[in-house]
Amino acid sequence: MPTCVALIVAGGRGERFGADLPKQYLHLAGRPVLRRSVEPFLHHPLVSGVRVVIDPRHRELYEQAVQGLDLPDPIQGGPTRQDSVRNGLEALVGHSPDLVLIHDAARPLVDAATITRVVEALAKHPGAIAAIPLADTLKRAEGGLSAGTVDRTALWRARTPQGFRFADILKAHRMAVGMNLTDDAAVAEQAGLPVALVPSNPENLKVTQSDDLARAERLFLSGLGDIRTGTGFDVHKFCEGDHVWLCGVKVPHTQRLEGHSDADVGLHALTDAILGCLGEGDIGTHFPPSDPQWKGADSAKFLRHAADLVARRGGVIAHVDVTILCERPKVGPHREAMVARMAEILGIAPSRVSVKATTTEGLGFTGRREGIAAQAAATVRLPFTE
Structure with a gap:
């Protein structure tokens, strides 16, 4: 079985959320969001290890959030998410895993089946990301008015985890230094790597605003009857x-x-x-x-x-x-x-x-x-x- 490391990116400050603490350290159903995001990977049979990238100023919050989990020391993040991911990948060089999964700490509802689909897709593709086909009708706007309907047939909403063959994504991130790319799939695409789309569980939302946290808690608890x-x-x-x-x-x-x-x-x-x-x-x-x-x-x-x-x-x-x-x-x-x-x-x-x-x-x-x-x-x- 190939070695696979999950890289949890938790270096953000959560400024859009508007709370006193970064959103990844707020509680979701009694446990920190970060812990909820880490545990599905830590307990997954296809994942060999988990590393977390953090803002070093949040080290105490991090230690409280992962208390009791068997995790190595966190990796220091950078000024942007792209920099933080690259720092995380560089920290894995000495371990040389076959595969790496990159996951946002603010997505605490990822399930084991989604992780499995991403990992298994990497047997055929250099990259694979969890995503959801777009269901809503899209409108193009001009001056606040609808100016036409956009074909949604081939449109997907990208989520995490995003998985890659380690050597390929490390090289791609090194090539992308200085670029402002929106996610790791974009980094891979910039380097010419094919990226497969695999279905994500629909509840795998990203906690960005305070309403997202409340919704995530409702979704989480609704499945625990x-x-x-x-x-x-x-x-x-x-x-x-x-x-x-x-x-x-x-x-x-x-x-x-x-x-x-x-x-x-x-x-x-x-x-x-x-x-x-x-x-x-x-x-x-x-x-x-x-x-x-x-x-x-x-x-x-x-x-x-x-x-x-x-x-x-x-x-x-x-x-x-x-x-x-x-x-x-x-x-x-x-x-x-x-x-x-x-x-x-x-x-x-x-x-x-x-x-x-x-x-x-x-x-x-x-x-x-x-x-x-x-x-x-x-x-x-x-x-x-x-």
């Missing part, structure tokens, strides 16, 4: 120590929790809740306590794995809720940090995360301060598959 709820429960006993891990936060205490990993009951319960939504067993199925590699492990790895399984199914985590049951330590002073940390691990907005705490009024093992328990609930939205 399989709404599931899962629950999780976990217990760990106290042992000698000076802190406990709760919901991803290190909390000072007179004891610690005993367990094979870091014994974070909050993250363990929530991991099980998300796995329950997917019908994927429990945390022990994925991370057996008998496996020495998980000894002392950060439980964030377990929760992130569960979130990745949701993303691979094309779903979203709509909301999570964790309740800690203990007499001590007090959760209240750390609640905000816990919410922020779990939101970061899951890649969702803090408003979609809830942390609560209660005691058992001195009853049971938690009332006797022998350990801590946690229960969790998660709501996940998935596309219908059966």
